[in-house]
Amino acid sequence: MACSSGGSCQSGCYKDYEEEEEDRHSQKKEAANGVSTCGNDVNNRDLCVKCKSNETIAAANPGAAAVASGGDGGRFCADCFRSNLFGKFRFAITSNAMISSSDNVLVAFSGGTSSRVALQFVHEMQCKAQKNFDASRDRSLPVFGVGVAFVDESAIYPVTPVPSRQFDEAIEDMKLIVSNLSPPRKKFHVAPIANIYSLDSGDGNDRLKELVNAIALQNGYTKLVLGSCTSRIACHVLAAAVKGQGYSLAADIQYVDARWEIPVVLPLRDCLKQELDMLCCLDSLKVVKVLENPRSGINGLVSSFVKLLQEENPSRECTIVRTAGKLTPFHFNRIPDNDDGAHLASQRRQKKFNLKSNESLPPESFCPICNSPLSKSDFLSWNDVENGQLSAETFEAKCCLSCQFQILPKEPSSMEDFYSFLPQLIISRTKDGNHCNQRWLREQIQDCLLSDSEDGT
Amino acid sequence: MEEAQGVKPKKKAFCSICNQRKPALKRPKTLDQICRECFYAVFEDEIHRVIVDNQLFKPGERVAIGASGGKDSTVLAYVLSELNRRHNYGLDLFLLSVDEGITGYRDDSLETVKRNEIQYGLPLKVVSYKDLYGWTMDEIVKLIGLKNNCTFCGVFRRQALDRGAALLKVDKLATGHNADDIAETVLLNILRGDIARLSRCTSITTGEDGPIPRCKPFKYTYEKEIVMYAYFKRLDYFSTECIYSPNAYRGFAREFIKDLERMRPRAILDIIRSGENFRISTSTKMPEQGTCERCGYISSQKWCKACVLLEGLNRGLPKLGINRSRGLNSDHTKDVKRSNGTKNIESKQCGTLDF
Numbered sequence: 001m002a003c004s005s006g007g008s009c010q011s012g013c014y015k016d017y018e019e020e021e022e023d024r025h026s027q028k029k030e031a032a033n034g035v036s037t038c039g040n041d042v043n044n045r046d047l048c049v050k051c052k053s054n055e056t057i058a059a060a061n062p063g064a065a066a067v068a069s070g071g072d073g074g075r076f077c078a079d080c081f082r083s084n085l086f087g088k089f090r091f092a093i094t095s096n097a098m099i100s101s102s103d104n105v106l107v108a109f110s111g112g113t114s115s116r117v118a119l120q121f122v123h124e125m126q127c128k129a130q131k132n133f134d135a136s137r138d139r140s141l142p143v144f145g146v147g148v149a150f151v152d153e154s155a156i157y158p159v160t161p162v163p164s165r166q167f168d169e170a171i172e173d174m175k176l177i178v179s180n181l182s183p184p185r186k187k188f189h190v191a192p193i194a195n196i197y198s199l200d201s202g203d204g205n206d207r208l209k210e211l212v213n214a215i216a217l218q219n220g221y222t223k224l225v226l227g228s229c230t231s232r233i234a235c236h237v238l239a240a241a242v243k244g245q246g247y248s249l250a251a252d253i254q255y256v257d258a259r260w261e262i263p264v265v266l267p268l269r270d271c272l273k274q275e276l277d278m279l280c281c282l283d284s285l286k287v288v289k290v291l292e293n294p295r296s297g298i299n300g301l302v303s304s305f306v307k308l309l310q311e312e313n314p315s316r317e318c319t320i321v322r323t324a325g326k327l328t329p330f331h332f333n334r335i336p337d338n339d340d341g342a343h344l345a346s347q348r349r350q351k352k353f354n355l356k357s358n359e360s361l362p363p364e365s366f367c368p369i370c371n372s373p374l375s376k377s378d379f380l381s382w383n384d385v386e387n388g389q390l391s392a393e394t395f396e397a398k399c400c401l402s403c404q405f406q407i408l409p410k411e412p413s414s415m416e417d418f419y420s421f422l423p424q425l426i427i428s429r430t431k432d433g434n435h436c437n438q439r440w441l442r443e444q445i446q447d448c449l450l451s452d453s454e455d456g457t
Numbered sequence: 458m459e460e461a462q463g464v465k466p467k468k469k470a471f472c473s474i475c476n477q478r479k480p481a482l483k484r485p486k487t488l489d490q491i492c493r494e495c496f497y498a499v500f501e502d503e504i505h506r507v508i509v510d511n512q513l514f515k516p517g518e519r520v521a522i523g524a525s526g527g528k529d530s531t532v533l534a535y536v537l538s539e540l541n542r543r544h545n546y547g548l549d550l551f552l553l554s555v556d557e558g559i560t561g562y563r564d565d566s567l568e569t570v571k572r573n574e575i576q577y578g579l580p581l582k583v584v585s586y587k588d589l590y591g592w593t594m595d596e597i598v599k600l601i602g603l604k605n606n607c608t609f610c611g612v613f614r615r616q617a618l619d620r621g622a623a624l625l626k627v628d629k630l631a632t633g634h635n636a637d638d639i640a641e642t643v644l645l646n647i648l649r650g651d652i653a654r655l656s657r658c659t660s661i662t663t664g665e666d667g668p669i670p671r672c673k674p675f676k677y678t679y680e681k682e683i684v685m686y687a688y689f690k691r692l693d694y695f696s697t698e699c700i701y702s703p704n705a706y707r708g709f710a711r712e713f714i715k716d717l718e719r720m721r722p723r724a725i726l727d728i729i730r731s732g733e734n735f736r737i738s739t740s741t742k743m744p745e746q747g748t749c750e751r752c753g754y755i756s757s758q759k760w761c762k763a764c765v766l767l768e769g770l771n772r773g774l775p776k777l778g779i780n781r782s783r784g785l786n787s788d789h790t791k792d793v794k795r796s797n798g799t800k801n802i803e804s805k806q807c808g809t810l811d812f
Binding site for chain 1: 643644646647650709724727732737
């Protein structure tokens, strides 16, 4: 089976991998003495394919290379690998205008390798900006601020509770990690998931995004960075397909998601989990593992399926994400225009997908629970709710089919109970949706209306 | 929330539809406990709704049913002739079968189709790879091994069905592809990066602008329910897997879907719904449709895939048309000159086709 990534995928396809395995084994003797070979080039294969001067990771640091079962460890030296990875991160940021100098960026940190690398890279970028700022004469370009947020989800996983002492230690570890990433200093926010109710913020299938967005909003941040990598997105693509969320899928997997009050950006979207794991190993970036929650149910099935596929062909995750990347994004999948610095590169990318908002189409409607854009098949009895009271029944009709099945209870009496427990913002979001449509309709016919009020008096 | 987490629900006293008879089964699609009669009714009625809502047939049409002797095509033939009678579709139904030349598999299943011909009273036509292409699948596998044989068989079968349909002079071809098949195909296309196919694979009717339009009346019917129907109705079908198929990549998707169905039965329909709702730009580069220079069949390249593969077989180049190479379609002119007149198989054109 030929690798279909066309050579653009970073991890080698299985054919390359097999060849490299043999190389690695045959070169073990040479690698063992750890001396870099520059004289007689019998051991050419131990050299980085990029710079051709340093030893590959597999030769110099077999422990780290073992973390990534792909071919990268056998191809690159540590420096080239690191700069390659950082290059992908930086390219994502610049070509999508993710971070500008006036931004205050909140990094969501779960303790795992992906968000650890995101944090590290954002920090390095900030340091560089700080250096430039200090060195420049006119101090024209300020340095963006960075904060870190952690969401304590232990309340929703009662089955495998983390002993509280271990948990507190983990939090302390995280605080230490964050404080070591100074200067510039970064604030560390910890929020238990129950806070969703005390904040005027919504909830959703992706509660995490929602709550971190709330923290960001409350503390004056302007951008939210998630460490979602290719591997995680590949799982999300399949999980969404399996749950009937094919329409809204395109919204969740782009570099930018500006549906939320604070735009969410995914700068590690092109990086594989293996690469991020290997970097953490190489650079000894501390991760906090005790807080990882096992995935169960559909999500668990999907991630073990993807793992199986990835073992069979190491470029599978890339292919999945690339396929999903060909789906048409939504107009909110770009940084809104009012932000300063619309880079040329990002404009080019927007043109490719014709992301300019189309004035003649009505604005997207969103599911009040998971905030995903609704497709035609999700609309059931919209018009009934325009003027009427909001109730549990009408609320249910407004949700996407997937949430109706997964989240809402079937029995009407349970549905009433459920509705009474919903945070305020979800309800008001439903109302807003109505008003949004009404407003848009009104704008279309404004020039023919003789009266200013709704009922024509 | 409806997840079936392995806990057995309480057995109901009465069928949840008619409330009169004792339930005999749990419906795979919905897990409702219903009696046999209601199962037949709801199964047949859902298919009737799909046919009507999607306007699959018109009165007076001649329709060929792709019949392999397996459960899907047998049940399709049975249900279609039943619904044709009951709801007066006004269709002229035929059975069309393809003989790939797989001993121990196809020859046995063909016997089943011949029995179906008698049991359902539908005229049967069989087209064979040997007659059309000069090769049986047994011979092909002997040459190329077990890795890409499904590609050969699939490409050849598609054309074979069109040829047979033309011989029968039918207006439409109905195949037994069920919901599980389509869900697998959606997943496969995501995994393999085929965005063009992804946009087409959930269509219930395909090839309207080609030689013979095809439709899939079982698009929303679960494979498990088809098996159940055939089992209870004691329909005669051949139930062995193709002996050459174990290595197909589709197997991954199939295993996954089986596990998924156990956890959440509606997931199969959800995958199909996702596939229908994917936002795929219509300006995505779609292949331009032309005709094959060698045989006149519809093709997006100079030679249709079947001709490319055949050329490979006849020249002992099993990878021709499989791997990405400079390949036949770019520089075939000098090759054709060389190979003309050498083998009688090659000079055997695929017959005049009134497509």
